[in-house]
Amino acid sequence: MTTTAPPADTPTDALTATPFVAVTMGDGAGVGPEVVVGALVQPEIAALCRPVVIGDAQRLRAAAEILGVDAEIVPVESVEDAVFAPGRVNVIDLGLLPADLPWGKLSPVAGHAAYEYIRVASELAMEGRVQAICTAPLNKEALHAGGHVFPGHTELLAHLTGTEEVSMMLNSPRIRVIHVTTHIGLIDAVAKIEPGLVERTVRRGHEALQRAGIPAPRIAVCGINPHAGENGLFGYGEEEEKIVPAIERLQADGIDARGPLPADTVFFVAGRGDYDLVVAMYHDQGHGPVKVLGIEAGVNITVGLPVIRTSVDHGTAFDIAGTGKVEVGSMVEALRQAAQMAPSPGA
The missing domain is CATH 3.40.718.10 (Isopropylmalate Dehydrogenase)
Structure with missing residues (x-):
């Protein structure tokens, strides 16, 4: 996979007008790390938003190697510390996954980590430091095994943001x-x-x-x-x-x-x-x-939250996790729609 840089004459103020998007890595044993890296190196994403991953830098580097992507995975302390450049992936590294975590196998550790990624992203959104959340898939069984009994992302986000009632919307071509x-x-x-x-x-x-x-x-x-x-x-x-x-x-x-x-x-x-x-x-x-x-291009949107949230419309795909075979189109589309619906920073 190759990438091209955005036009060199892109005005600085055009970049600062784009929304910050917290991108959660999902279940680290699934395809989440691969779809995140694969999507974030796409040039069109750099023109739409400023994505910051909440996840595990080591796992993202492994995913980049599997995909054959020349990506620089850079840990940052906060959204405000992120620097945006072609091929660079900024990540708030929670460091919750062991280096030897197997791909494609259910893990309570990965389930707990996925919860923590969502928790941090929700806090950033509620504080107004990001304008949208875009989520890679988690595994419900792993989430439960990790001690967090929620039916899925939708209900978890409602709980974390104190929202009484939300709806799931699926958006396909x-x-x-x-x-x-x-x-x-x-x-x-x-x-x-x-x-x-x-x-x-x-x-x-x-x-x-x-x-x-x-x-x-x-x-x-x-x-x-x-x-x-x-x-x-x-x-x-x-x-x-x-x-x-x-x-x-x-x-x-x-x-x-x-x-x-x-x-x-x-x-x-x-x-x-x-x-x-x-x-x-x-x-x-x-x-x-x-x-x-068209599941490959589908996007899941949680409607009714106090923040914008979009997601891929597929699961953790344990059967192909860690193989580099996953399609990233749904993640690209989820990021595009998050950027489209998010307010401008400071709005």
Whole structure:
């Protein structure tokens, strides 16, 4: 992999106007170190933001060697100490991983380290020292084994920032999906869905799309049952009870939300451009179509936090970790979207 330097005549004030992004390394036994290094040496990233990794310098150097990337991994004490130059990767080095940590094997040590990376990044964001967080994947089992029982990044970030309720949005080249419920069982998800939660989820998605430059988002809201219940034929009236009242309130406020719509067709029409956002009622209803339509370029955005947070839309990929085979496109896109949505420093 080769890189080219940004134009030499790029004004200094143009760089200082770009946001600082805290990039968490994720689970060090997975592909996180590789996707971080591989993405940060891309010239387009240098023009968009000022990334600072929260992770382990030694592991990043190992990843650079595996990828065959000529990258200078430089530990820094703080975001403010970072210097940005072609091929340089700044890292706040927490030094939590042993040098002999195996690639591709579940590790409680790596799980705890991944938690600490997120904790430090959250503190930096809440202090206003970075304008966004971009996360490499963690492993939920390793996170739990390391003593931190959270379903995933979304819930962990909500806890660390003191946020009561957030939503997961998946953004792919063809469709965007926001979830009313995520990491709970299907029976629990149906029980949890209620008009207030549906309404708040749609409003968070509407606001996020407006911030991303879509002034009047067209939003499709999925039903829960097959064919969205088909007028009571399937289910027990969940659509009328749990979804319709929310849509009526949203429409009364001028939000273009339509539904409940059958999930087996709505993703097709959204993919051809009829809708800007699909509201999925539960995890697999939304994740399946997004991953079929392009997981490599997908981005996970946590909506509702007091800070911008984006992530790759793939896991730790233990089966290829440490081999140099991982694609970095999703991380590049996650950084691009973090930079796009983040406020300017001092704003």
